[in-house]
Amino acid sequence: MDAQEQEPRLRILRELARGKRGQVVLIGFLAAVSAVATLVLPLFVGRLIAAIQRADELTGWAVVLVAAGFGSATAGAGATYLLSKLGLRLIYRLRARTMRHSFGLRLADAREEGSGNLATRLTADAVRLKTVIDIGPIQLPMAVFTVLGTLVIMGLLDWVLLLVTVGAFAIAVAIISVVVVGLRRKYVAVQEEVGALTRHFVAALDSLTIIKACRAESRVADGLAERAERAAKLDIAAARMESLMVPVINLGQQIALVSVVVGGGARMVGGQLTLADFVSFLVYLLQLTAPLIMTASGVGNLQVGLMARKRFDDLFAKPVEYTGEETRGETELPDCSADTPAVRFEAVNFSYDERPVLREVDLWVPARGLTAMVGLSGSGKTTALGLIERFMKPDSGTIRVFGREQDAWSLDALRRQVAYVDQEATLVHDTVRNNLVLGKDGSVDEEELWSALERVGLDGEVSALPYGIDTRLDGVTELSGGQRQRLALARAVLADARLVLLDEPSSQLDSVNEQKLREVVDSLAADRAVLVVAHRISTVQHADHVIVLDSGRIVEQGSHDHLLRDCTEYAELVSGQMLTDPDRATV
Numbered sequence: 001m002d003a004q005e006q007e008p009r010l011r012i013l014r015e016l017a018r019g020k021r022g023q024v025v026l027i028g029f030l031a032a033v034s035a036v037a038t039l040v041l042p043l044f045v046g047r048l049i050a051a052i053q054r055a056d057e058l059t060g061w062a063v064v065l066v067a068a069g070f071g072s073a074t075a076g077a078g079a080t081y082l083l084s085k086l087g088l089r090l091i092y093r094l095r096a097r098t099m100r101h102s103f104g105l106r107l108a109d110a111r112e113e114g115s116g117n118l119a120t121r122l123t124a125d126a127v128r129l130k131t132v133i134d135i136g137p138i139q140l141p142m143a144v145f146t147v148l149g150t151l152v153i154m155g156l157l158d159w160v161l162l163l164v165t166v167g168a169f170a171i172a173v174a175i176i177s178v179v180v181v182g183l184r185r186k187y188v189a190v191q192e193e194v195g196a197l198t199r200h201f202v203a204a205l206d207s208l209t210i211i212k213a214c215r216a217e218s219r220v221a222d223g224l225a226e227r228a229e230r231a232a233k234l235d236i237a238a239a240r241m242e243s244l245m246v247p248v249i250n251l252g253q254q255i256a257l258v259s260v261v262v263g264g265g266a267r268m269v270g271g272q273l274t275l276a277d278f279v280s281f282l283v284y285l286l287q288l289t290a291p292l293i294m295t296a297s298g299v300g301n302l303q304v305g306l307m308a309r310k311r312f313d314d315l316f317a318k319p320v321e322y323t324g325e326e327t328r329g330e331t332e333l334p335d336c337s338a339d340t341p342a343v344r345f346e347a348v349n350f351s352y353d354e355r356p357v358l359r360e361v362d363l364w365v366p367a368r369g370l371t372a373m374v375g376l377s378g379s380g381k382t383t384a385l386g387l388i389e390r391f392m393k394p395d396s397g398t399i400r401v402f403g404r405e406q407d408a409w410s411l412d413a414l415r416r417q418v419a420y421v422d423q424e425a426t427l428v429h430d431t432v433r434n435n436l437v438l439g440k441d442g443s444v445d446e447e448e449l450w451s452a453l454e455r456v457g458l459d460g461e462v463s464a465l466p467y468g469i470d471t472r473l474d475g476v477t478e479l480s481g482g483q484r485q486r487l488a489l490a491r492a493v494l495a496d497a498r499l500v501l502l503d504e505p506s507s508q509l510d511s512v513n514e515q516k517l518r519e520v521v522d523s524l525a526a527d528r529a530v531l532v533v534a535h536r537i538s539t540v541q542h543a544d545h546v547i548v549l550d551s552g553r554i555v556e557q558g559s560h561d562h563l564l565r566d567c568t569e570y571a572e573l574v575s576g577q578m579l580t581d582p583d584r585a586t587v
C-alpha cells in the first residue's frame with residue numbers, strides 16, 4: 001500500500017519508527033511495564049491488608065508495593081521521554097520537508113496556499129501533531145489498556161460490584177461520547193478560522209507601509225480582530241464542551257463509589273467479599289478516573305492532531321516543480337544557429353483562472369541584442385516573462401527557448417540560462433553578498449562581486465553600508481527602490497545567463513543611474529539576448545527589436561523606426577501617454 005494511502009495514525013507510527021525500531025520496542029516495553037505495575041499495585045494493597053489482618057510480617061509487601069510504584073513511575077517517565085524525543089525528531093523532519101516543499105511548489109499553488117497558511121504548518125499544526133505523538137502511540141493505548149485491565153480485575157474481585165460500577169459510569173461515558181463528537185466539529189472550525197486569520201494577518205503585514213500611509217492601521221486591525229473574535233467564540237464553545245468531561249467522569253466515579261461502598265459493605269457482611277478484596281476494589285475504582293479522563297480527552301486531541309497531520313499531507317500532495325518529469329530533459333544549450341531566436345512563442349494562449357490574458361501570441365526575441373516589450377498596463381507583459389521562466393505553462397501553443405521546446409528543457413537548466421529581474425526587484429532577507437550570488441552555484445570571487453556592483457554604480461553605496469557587502473537587508477537596514485533595482489541588476493549580470501529578462505528595470509532610477517543601466521544593458525546585449533519590459537521611449541528607441549502587446553495580443557514587432565512608420569498603435573503609444581522621454585518626464 002502506498003504511504004499516502006495509509007491510515008494517518010499508522011503512517012505517523014511508521015514515520016516515528018523510521019530508523020529507530022530499537023527505541024520503539026524499548027518504549028513499548030517500558031510503557032507495558034508501567035501499565036502492568038499500575039494494574040497490579042491495588043492487588044498488592046489488598047495483599048498488604050490481608051497480611052495486616054493476619055498480623056504477618058509486612059516488610060516484604062511494603063517493599064513489593066514501593067517497587068511496583070517506583071517501577072511504574074520510572075518506566076512511564078522513560079517511555080514518555082523516549083517517545084517525546086522521537087516525536088520532536090519527527091516534527092523537525094516534517095518542518096524541514098514543509099519548507100523544502102513550499103519552496104518547490106509552483107508559484108500559482110504557493111500563492112493560492114498563502115504564506116501565512118504555509119507558516120502555520122511550522123507552528124500551530126506542528127504543535128497539534130506533537131500532541132498526537134505524545135498521546136497516540138502510548139498514553140492513549142495504555143489508558144485504554146489500564147481501563148480494560150482494571151475492569152477485568154475488578155470483575156475477578158467481585159463481578160456484582162463491577163456491574164454496579166459500570167452502571168454508574170455508563171451515563172457518564174454516554175455523555176462524553178456525545179461531547180467528543182461535538183468537540184471534533186468545533187476543533188475543525190477553530191482550525192479553519194485560525195488558518196484564515198493567520199493568512200490575512202501575514203498578508204496585511206506585507207502591506208504595512210501602505211496601511212500606515214493611509215492611516216488604516218485601526219481599520220485593518222479591527223477587521224482582523226473580528227476574525228479573531230470569531231475564532232475565540234468557536235474556541236470558547238469548544239472549551240465549554242470540554243469543561244464537561246472531568247466533572248462528568250468525577251460524578252460517575254462518585255456515584256460508583258457510593259454504590260460500591262454500600263453494595264460492597266452489604267456483600268462483606270454477607271460474607272461474599274473479603275476486606276482485602278474490598279479495599280483492592282476501591283483502590284481500582286479510584287484509579288479508574290485518570291485513565292478514563294485520559295481516554296476521553298485523548299480521543300478529542302487525537303482527532304485534532306490527525307487533522308493537523310492531514311494539513312501536512314494536503315500540502316505534500318501538491319506537486320513540486322523539480323520532481324518526476326520536471327527534472328528530466330536536456331540540460332545543455334542546444335547547438336543552434338545564430339539566427340535561432342532566444343525565445344519563440346507560437347500561438348500561445350494563457351489564462352489566469354479561465355480569464356484569458358495572452359491570446360494567440362506569436363513573438364520572437366533575437367539571440368543577441370536588446371528586445372523591448374511595450375504595451376499598456378495589464379496587457380500581459382509580465383505574464384509573458386513568467387511563461388518564459390516556466391513559472392506557469394501556456395494553455396496552448398508552443399514556447400521555444402534557444403530553439404528547444406520548453407518542456408524538453410530540464411527546468412533547472414532552463415532557469416540557469418535565464419536571468420530575471422522582477423518588477424519589484426525582489427531581494428531576499430540576507431546579506432548583500434548572498435543576494436548577489438543567489439543564482440550562482442559555485443563560489444564567486446570578491447573581485448567579480450565588486451565589478452558587478454561597479455557596473456551598476458552601486459559599489460560606493462554598498463561600501464558605505466554598516467557592514468559593507470556583508471550587511472543584512474532584513475528590514476532594519478534596507479535599500480532604496482533604485483538601489484534595489486541596481487542590486488537586482490547586478491545579480492543578473494553575475495548570473496552570466498544567455499537570456500536576461502528585465503521587468504521595468506529603470507522605473508525607480510534617476511537619470512544618472514538610468515544612463516548607467518543603459519550602458520550595462522548594452523554591454524549585456526552585445527553577446528546575449530536581453531528582453532526588457534520598457535516604459536521609456538529612450539529604451540525602446542535604442543532596442544534592436546520591439547514587441548508591441550495590446551490586451552494580450554501581439555499588435556506588431558520589428559525595429560523602432562519600422563513600427564513608428566507602419567504601426568499606428570505603436571506610434572500612438574510613443575506620441576501618447578504610455579512611453580515617456582526621460583528628458584521630459586519619467587514614468
Ligand SMILES: Nc1ncnc2c1ncn2[C@@H]1O[C@H](COP(=O)(O)OP(=O)(O)OP(=O)(O)O)[C@@H](O)[C@H]1O
Nearest residue numbers: 352353357375376377378379380381382383384423
Ligand atoms: N497572479 C495573477 N493571478 C491572476 N491574474 C493575474 C495575475 N497576474 C496578473 N494577472 C492579470 O493578468 C493581466 C496581465 O497582467 P500582467 O502583469 O502580465 O500585465 P503587464 O502588461 O505586465 O502590466 P503592467 O505594465 O501594469 O505591469 C492583468 O489583467 C492582471 O490583472
